[in-house]
Amino acid sequence: MESDWLYIGLFLVVGLIIPIVPLILSRLVAPHKPNPIKQSTYECGLETVGESWVQFKAQYYIFALVFLVFDVETVFLFPWALALGQLPLFVVLEGVLFIGILVAGLVYAWRKGMLEWA
Amino acid sequence: MTASQIVFLLSAALIIGSALMVVTTRKLVHAALWLVAALFGVAILYGLLEAGFLAVVQVVVYIGAIAILFIFAVMLTRKEMRDTGPQTRRSWPLAALLGLLVLAGLVFLVLDMPDVARTAVEIPAEVDTVGALGQALVSPEAYALPFEVASVLLLAALIGAVYIASGQKKE
């Protein structure tokens, strides 16, 4: 058990370090001749127009919101799915009720037109 | 000094350092990313405490969902990339003082607790904590009610948040 997590920890560290190696290699080998035009942001080959910080649609945020709630709820379902085998039928119905409440939220958002790209 | 103590101290340093950056850095996107680092440190602690399920859930929920939502919100409420103006209230020294006082009080309480230097009992190898968690969460004798209530809470949050964020479309 503990050694499992030790392995994961080592994996995370090594997995983060190894992708850096080609970057360092590239830094050593590649030419480096910066100039202002090269280093300006790229925009279809034209000069950059206006602020690079654009206000984007609030709809992205609505989807992220719905996602957050669903993400937490599906995470709750994992212990339920694991315990399913050892438990009586009405516990399964408990999970079904849980999913039903989840779907009610989805239906609400749908009916309110929140899932449209308005 | 054993291996797990070293891991604990490293992740504690990560958590405290990133948390300090969260509350002091000027750029809000950076603050959100430092929050991700702090939360990742907490996930390491859960791994150390052999609560594997919580460790991955921490990453899935906090880093995968909550941090993303924060970054979205920061970018939605900003006109430009750089944050301008003072980021703290004028009364920040008072807040710092209060924080330190609370910390001192809590540390005093913790050290005063009986048997606080205890070490953990071994979890027997055959005990499946993830399975036991599932059993506890859905069996009616244990936590079935909080389980259902949580879903109602999330439903309420979803409805409320979607209603507020979408703005009244009447106008």
Place this chain on the structure above:
Amino acid sequence: MNIPLSWYLILAASLFCIGLYGVLSRRNAIAILLGVELMLNAVNINLVAFWRYLDPAQMGGQVFAIIVFAVAAAEVAVGLALIISVYRSRKSVVADDIDLMKW
């Protein structure tokens, strides 16, 4: 597994106080919510540490931690939605400026 319980508790206490400082000192409402997240995580560390150190056979601590996840998600969802809604009408996310309801 030879870390004393007090280490976890002190770490959680410091994290809580840093979060508290963030909540009290920040002007931006989103930054205040970031501080609240830190405080919730401090609580969770305590819950899980007590579960591990007192009685791992009882899953109470972990279940509570999971409920805290749900509460944190709900709090972030509603809190950020409020902030965005206020930003739309007042073009500001500074907590002090949001003083519509003074009574």
Place this chain on the structure above:
Amino acid sequence: MNLWNDPINFIAGWLRALLTGWGLSLDLAKIFIMLVGVGVLIVGSLVLAIFLVWVERKVVARFQDRVGPNRIGPYGLIQPFADIIKLIIKEDITPTTADKVIYNLAPVLALASVLFLWAVLPLASNIYGVDLNVAALYLVAAGALGTLAIIMGGWASNNKYALLGAFRMVATMISYEIPMVVVLLIPTLLAGTMSFRGIVESQAGAWYVLMAPLAMLIFLISAVAELGRAPFDLNEAESEIIAGFHIEYTGMKFGLFYAGELLHAFTFGGFVALLFFGGYQFFGLEKLGPLVAVTIFLAKAMFGYWVIMWIKYTMPRIRIDHLLAFNWKFLTPLALILLVVTALLHKLLAGLPLWGITLIMFLTNVLIAWVTVEILRAYGRKQRQAEEVLAPAGQH
């Protein structure tokens, strides 16, 4: 314990004896052996990624009726190495307005989030990184880090097209994560465990694709969306937003994103094989030896990868509103219904023989698919009628 039947333990035992012989303590030797294992797995998967560059180029050429790389080495096999050398010696340009640290961190995290997945992939019954008891959620967690990498890259470039691309990509990825997690619950539920080895072992009787073919389809679709490949590649819709979140990345940093994408596609092919096609099992053939099992697994993963490529090079791109509507109004409800039905059937049919369970579940899936198609057809008809009322024929 011999080299043929249990190579990992054989080599580990040999290394342990060697290291303790040199005077290392047992714990240190264990950590060192783990480190060697981790290194071999990661370097192996990166070498695989290099090979995948060649596969991808060759296959897309065939789809487009070309020959593909064929100049360097037999069948152009050396071509990816030439590509890498080119990427390394290219000048690395960082925009002056970029947020340097985050800008440089993003590609590393993007590739690393894919590499992390290899820690839990069981290549054979005794060749795997770690048999985690929460592996299914670990898969989701690694995906969350990938999402973070994209938003970091898009934001740090300080380029509006990059930011827009990142937002589209992240909206797609998080949306399609929901049906993916829901259908991940189905093998978890059927196997009664989240460990991937447990899921593979429990498919010894019948592959889950027979019990839950719809779940397999949903997983495949959401995996493609998660990868950001066509038809879900609006992050890099060249005609609209140049190249998505990695516009500003050049040289090896772009290479990391690219390698990450290819390896991610292959890895998800592996996960489809693992969750629904019996992983390293193939009608008892895997018992010949672990190396045979690894070959079986990689072949299945390659098949999954090929299907993902097939989809990519056949389908046109979908518009973002259609894409999100497809997820939230179709895929997510369907996945939830499927989960409820599977859970109930799994519980009710517990006493039956395996073939009975499999048959009933398969038929139920077919029924659900049929009902869904009928509902969609009725909906489509209604939509068309509404369109015709609005715009009578001849007036377009």
